[in-house]
Amino acid sequence: MAIKPTPQMMRAARRALEARAEAPPSKRALTPVGLARARDIASGRPLSADTLKRIAAFISRHRRNVEDKPLRDAQGHMTRGHQAILAWGGLGAGKWATAQLKRKGAE
Numbered sequence: 001m002a003i004k005p006t007p008q009m010m011r012a013a014r015r016a017l018e019a020r021a022e023a024p025p026s027k028r029a030l031t032p033v034g035l036a037r038a039r040d041i042a043s044g045r046p047l048s049a050d051t052l053k054r055i056a057a058f059i060s061r062h063r064r065n066v067e068d069k070p071l072r073d074a075q076g077h078m079t080r081g082h083q084a085i086l087a088w089g090g091l092g093a094g095k096w097a098t099a100q101l102k103r104k105g106a107e
Contacts, residue, residue, distance in 0.1 A: 002046030002047060002048055003046060003047055003052065003100050003104075004044055004045075004046050004047070005041045005044060005045075005047060005089060005093075006089075006093075006096060008089075008090060008092065009041050009089035009090060009092075009093050009096070010041060010042055010043075010044055012041075012086040012087075012089055012090035012093070013037075013038045013039075013041035013042035013086065013087055013088075013089060014042045015086050016029075016030075016038050016078075016082075016083045016084070016085075016086035016087035017038050017039070017042055017087070019077070019078035019082075019083050019086070020035075020083055020087075022077070023077045023078065023083075024077070027073070027075075027077045027080065028080070028083070029080035029081070029083035029084045029087070030083060030084060030087055034084060034087050034088065035087070037051075037054075037055075037087060037088055038086075038087035038088070041087075041088070041089050047097075049101060049104065052097040052098075052100055052101050053097070053101065055088055055089060055093050055094065055097040056093075056094045056095075056097040056098045056101070058088050058094075059085065059088060059089075059091060059093055059094030059097075060094055062081065062084060062085060063085065063091055063094070065081035065084070065085070066079070066081045066082050066085050066091070067091075069081065069082075
């Protein structure tokens, strides 16, 4: 099972990569895994069931880091929390990934 990310997820991941590139090193988010995930999603690479599970888990764990918080810091840089959530496809990606897993019976 491999499913392509949605256009919204691709835009979110591209936005995270752009924000990360524009930020000074001290304001950059993403581990090597998160960076690879963002590149995969941004390029529209098909996502495996395992990757969908990881997306759903990541969004579930980290959504509180961005909900009701400003997108940008005092210097105008996107916060690390927002960079990370967008890199994994955005807040909606968690529900989407879970729905895809249920639809395919892979959860």
